Amino acid sequence: MPYVNTKDILDKANKGYYAVPALNINNLEFLQAIIEAGVEENSPVIIETSEGAIKYAGDGDVQRGASLFVSMVRAFADNTDIPVSLHVDHGKSFKILMAAIKAGYSSIMIDASEYPFEKNIEETKKMVEIAHSVGVSVEAELGRLVGIEDNVMVQSHEAALVDPNEAKQFVEETGVDFLAPAIGTSHGAFKFKGEAKLDFNRLKKVKELTGLPLVLHGASSVPEEVKKLAEKYGADFRGAKGVPSDILTESVKYGINKVNTDTDLRMAFIASLREYLANNPGEFDPRKYFKTPKELVKNIIRERLRLLGCSNKA
Numbered sequence: 680m681p682y683v684n685t686k687d688i689l690d691k692a693n694k695g696y697y698a699v700p701a702l703n704i705n706n707l708e709f710l711q712a713i714i715e716a717g718v719e720e721n722s723p724v725i726i727e728t729s730e731g732a733i734k735y736a737g738d739g740d741v742q743r744g745a746s747l748f749v750s751m752v753r754a755f756a757d758n759t760d761i762p763v764s765l766h767v768d769h770g771k772s773f774k775i776l777m778a779a780i781k782a783g784y785s786s787i788m789i790d791a792s793e794y795p796f797e798k799n800i801e802e803t804k805k806m807v808e809i810a811h812s813v814g815v816s817v818e819a820e821l822g823r824l825v826g827i828e829d830n831v832m833v834q835s836h837e838a839a840l841v842d843p844n845e846a847k848q849f850v851e852e853t854g855v856d857f858l859a860p861a862i863g864t865s866h867g868a869f870k871f872k873g874e875a876k877l878d879f880n881r882l883k884k885v886k887e888l889t890g891l892p893l894v895l896h897g898a899s900s901v902p903e904e905v906k907k908l909a910e911k912y913g914a915d916f917r918g919a920k921g922v923p924s925d926i927l928t929e930s931v932k933y934g935i936n937k938v939n940t941d942t943d944l945r946m947a948f949i950a951s952l953r954e955y956l957a958n959n960p961g962e963f964d965p966r967k968y969f970k971t972p973k974e975l976v977k978n979i980i981r982e983r984l985r986l987l988g989c990s991n992k993a
C-alpha cells in the first residue's frame with residue numbers, strides 16, 4: 680500500500696483496540712529500519728519528524744527539509760504493501776506547519792499546549808481549518824507533559840495533567856482528529872524518579888468523553904538491555920527510566936492508539952554504534968558502521984509493533 684492519511688491508520692486502530700507506534704526520524708537509516716520492521720511484521724507505520732528534524736534536513740530551510748522527508752517517505756511507501764504515513768511532531772511554528780502541509784505531509788500535530796486553554800483552542804482550530812481543507816489530519820495536545828517525580832508536589836503535578844471535561848469541549852470546538860492527553864509521561868530518557876505510574880482514570884474519562892484516537896507522548900520504554908549495552912561501551916545513562924511494557928499495554932486497553940517513540944530508537948542506535956566502533960577501530964565506512972545500529976533499531980521497533988497489537992494489521 681502506498682502513502683496514506685494518518686487518520687486512516689488511527690481510525691482503524693481505534694475501532695480495533697490496538698495502537699500503532701509513531702516513530703521519529705532525522706535521517707535515512709532510521710527510516711529504513713522502520714519500513715523494514717513494518718514489512719516484516721505486516722504492520723502499518725507512522726513516521727514523524729519534529730520541527731528540529733525538518734530544520735536539520737533542510738539545513739535551516741524548512742520548506743526544503745519538509746519536501747525532502749515527503750520524497751523519502753513516499754519513495755519507500757510506494758514500494759511496500761504496508762500503510763505508511765508521515766506526521767509533523769509537536770508543530771509550534773506556523774511557518775513549519777505550512778511548509779509541511781505544502782510539501783505533502785499526511786498529518787500534523789499543532790502543539791499549543793503551553794498556552795492557556797482558550798488560546799490552545801483558538802490556535803488548534805485555526806490549523807484544523809487549514810489542514811482539513813487540503814485533506815491533512817490533525818493532532819493536538821492538552822495538559823503538559825511532566826513525568827511523575829517523587830519530589831513534585833501532587834498539586835502541581837495534577838495541575839499539569841489533562842482535564843477530561845476540557846478535553847470534551849476542546850474536541851468539539853476544534854474538530855481535531857486525534858488528541859494527546861497529558862497523563863503523566865515526559866519526553867526523553869529520564870521519565871520517572873520513583874515508580875512508573877500513569878493516570879489511567881483520566882485516560883479512561885477522556886476516551887469516554889471524546890471517542891477519538893488518543894496519543895501517548897513520551898512513551899519510550901528505555902529497555903534495560905539497550906541501556907546495559909550502551910553503558911558497557913562508555914555511555915552514561917545513569918537514572919534513565921522509561922514506561923514499562925505492561926503499562927504501555929494497559930494504556931492501549933484504555934484507549935491509546937498512537938504511541939510516540941523516539942528515545943528508544945536513539946538509544947538503541949548509539950548503543951550498537953558504540954559497540955561496533957569499539958570492536959572495529961579501523962573502520963570508517965558509514966555503510967558498515969551503521970549496519971548493526973540499524974538492525975538493533977529495527978528489532979526494537981518489531982518488539983513494539985508486536986506489543987502494541989499492530990502486527991498483521993497492515
Ligand SMILES: O=C(CO)COP(=O)(O)O
Nearest residue numbers: 867897898899939941942
Ligand atoms: O513523544 C515523543 C515524540 O513526540 C517521544 O517520546 P520519547 O522521548 O519517550 O521517545
Ligand SMILES: O=C[C@H](O)COP(=O)(O)O
Nearest residue numbers: 703729731732769866941
Ligand atoms: O518530542 C520530541 C521528539 O523526541 C523529538 O525531539 P527533537 O526536538 O530533539 O527532534
Ligand SMILES: [Zn+2]
Nearest residue numbers: 769790792820
Ligand atoms: Zn507538547
Ligand SMILES: [Zn+2]
Nearest residue numbers: 866896897939
Ligand atoms: Zn512528544
